[in-house]
Amino acid sequence: MTAGLAGLPIRDELRGHTPYGAPQLQVSVRLNTNENAYSLPDEVVAAMERALAATLRDLNRYPEREAVALRAGLAAYLGHGLDASRVWAANGSNEVQQQLLQAFGGPGRTALGFTPAYSMHPLISTATGTGWIDGRRSADFGLTVSDVVAQVREHRPDVVFLCSPNNPTGTSLPLDVVSAVLDEAPGMVVVDEAYAEFRRPGTPSALELLPGHQRLVVTRTMSKAFALAGVRLGYLAADPAVVEAVQLVRLPYHLSALTQAAASAALAHADVLLDTVEAVKHQRDRIVATLRDYGLTVADSDANFVLFGQFRDQKAVWQALLTRDVLVRDVGLPGWLRVSAGTPAETDVFLAAMKELV
Incomplete structure (x- = not known):
């Protein structure tokens, strides 16, 4: 300092x-x-240029506040029967996770993560006044059902962060670990899947567990696989009630019209990207x-x-x-x-x- x-x-x-x-x-x-x-x-650049050009004359107006069209596009990309009501987007998955902690964490509440893991999770927790708990991993950086259940039972956190694939180790989680945390945790369970598109064949996504689990949130980003780190677009998939909750804490018009236009154009060319x-x-x-x-x-x-x-x-x-x-x-x-x-x-x-x- x-x-x-x-x-x-x-x-x-x-x-x-x-x-x-x-x-x-x-x-x-x-x-x-x-x-x-x-x-x-080149074809994606050209499509994004057209989308941005069409947006420029209306920059005197606020952007579409709820980004419904973009959220619908993200839901279609994810599949799993999702629609816009179950998807939320913000300026990178970091802002998505910050909004989740603003809604479900805060003073007097705690978040548990299993380190080494994404170093922004404890920083966002501190920034939102949420107490951070460092959980344990095994020597090979993995997590077992017995391991996570014991730690969740010990700390009773309001938010649990799971990373799959994990950063910085690259290791993924079997779904039985996520399911075990959902069964034991009293609060929200956030599975950070920023690198999901790079998984090896047969590695599952926590999106499969969304039906029937209102407290499960899966966060993703367009920064990595979509090569859009400079656009800053992250999103979550969850129960519609979770989307309603983060709307309570999001800043007004938080996603610019330019961001929405660029991301939507990229989604239209997802196969190419x-x-x-x-x-x-x-x-x-x-x-x-x-x-x-x-x-x-x-x-x-x-x-x-x-x-x-x-x-x-x-x-x-x-x-x-x-x-x-x-x-x-x-x-x-x-x-x-x-x-x-x-x-x-x-x-x-x-x-x-x-x-x-x-």
Whole structure:
């Protein structure tokens, strides 16, 4: 915290914290933020340009407040019998999760997550005045039914965060774990599926459990598989009552007309945009196999990134890669680093650098 902040009457629970963010450095191979390495296809760019152009003359008016057309498009994409009443959209899945904590968390309430997991969950909890509880994972970063049930029973949290695939480990959850949490948890269960499109065949989605589970929420994003990190569009699927609840706390006209237009145009070309998913998965699997051939320990991944180690000093390895013009992520997990799956050329450079280092 800066000297300037120290002189302000900032909330006590915010003191000593630093803003979230990965290093934004100028390097040739940037593999630290799990972006989709492939640029938007020309036909999608053209469609988005037309959609934005049609919106520009009406920017003197507020956007469509409930984004019903966009939500209907997202529901159609997800399938599972969903419609607009069961989908909500906001500025990235982070805002969606913040709204969930504003509605179901807050002062005097707690949220439980199983770390290592997405580092924004405890930060959003702190920002909304929700107490954060660090849950445990096994040595292979997995979660078992007995593990999660015992921890939920111990802490009785108002909100439980489950990540599948998990960030930073890339591991997915079997549905019996999610079901067990739903049966035991007294409050909301949020399954963060930001990387769901990159799952290996046969890996289920918690969307299958939505019928009959009013307290289940599944969050997704268009930042990863859709290659729209710059648009900032996240969404949830849940019971209509959950959508009503987050509408109580959302800011007025929170999704700009430009965001809605760009996201809707992208959804209309989902098949084209998702063509890159298989290419990314191929590079991910290549990274896993090659790093294991190098003798490193690598976590199984259903995401577009790979967690690898175990190093005596991961910071030294991170720096050694940076000197070779490759930027990966030090997620603060001793002995481990995370690398995003990039293009074939980027993967070549990363793997060649790692071969030198090991």
